[in-house]
Amino acid sequence: MNFAGTVVAAASALTLVLSTGAVGAKEQAAEAPSKEQLQRLYIEHLTAEGYRPDVDVDGDIQFKREGRRYFIIISEKDPEFFRLVLANIWEIEDDLERSRVLVAADHSNAVSKVSKVYIVKNNVWVCVELFVAAPEDFRGIFERSMSAMDAGVSNYVERMREFPAAPQNPSSDDYRGV
Numbered sequence: 001m002n003f004a005g006t007v008v009a010a011a012s013a014l015t016l017v018l019s020t021g022a023v024g025a026k027e028q029a030a031e032a033p034s035k036e037q038l039q040r041l042y043i044e045h046l047t048a049e050g051y052r053p054d055v056d057v058d059g060d061i062q063f064k065r066e067g068r069r070y071f072i073i074i075s076e077k078d079p080e081f082f083r084l085v086l087a088n089i090w091e092i093e094d095d096l097e098r099s100r101v102l103v104a105a106d107h108s109n110a111v112s113k114v115s116k117v118y119i120v121k122n123n124v125w126v127c128v129e130l131f132v133a134a135p136e137d138f139r140g141i142f143e144r145s146m147s148a149m150d151a152g153v154s155n156y157v158e159r160m161r162e163f164p165a166a167p168q169n170p171s172s173d174d175y176r177g178v
Contacts, residue, residue, distance in 0.1 A: 038074050038076065039055055042074075046072075059074055065146070069087070071086075080132050081131060082131070085125060086153065087125045088123040088125065091122060101124055104160045105118060108159065109152075126153050127149070128152075
């Protein structure tokens with residue numbers, strides 16, 4: 001085969017590969033699980049692990065563990081994105097506490113694996129966010145994700161407890177101003 005024949009053969013092969021890849025991508029997109037399928041996947045696993053999950057008003061999965069309410073956020077547009085959330089672990093009461101929360105959250109985020117501590121309005125939330133190869137792959141990392149979240153919470157709370165007690169507003173009886 002001469003050079004021109006080689007180029008034509010290579011171009012044909014490349015076209016075949018690209019078209020096959022495009023068809024494969026379309027087939028994969030068509031096979032993406034629905035919100036209901038993702039809900040069922042998470043509920044079945046959590047139930048098998050001894051939890052009593054249900055679907056919340058947003059369509060996410062909620063379950064309790066040791067008195068705390070956790071959520072698995074359903075991402076129908078990105079089913080390989082696994083997000084586990086523990087909301088409202090700490091209420092922020094004033095600006096001094098908000099600044100302390102930011103320091104403690106930064107500390108936890110720096111020393112904890114995978115977990116994120118952050119503020120939503122006047123509350124502290126913790127989450128674990130991961131990409132999995134397929135939605136069902138969350139099963140293999142679920143317990144470790146829960147442990148990572150526990151570590152994130154512990155690191156945050158320990159740092160918050162290191163701060164001195166917030167000064168109290170003096171009452172008129174206690175005030176000794178000059």
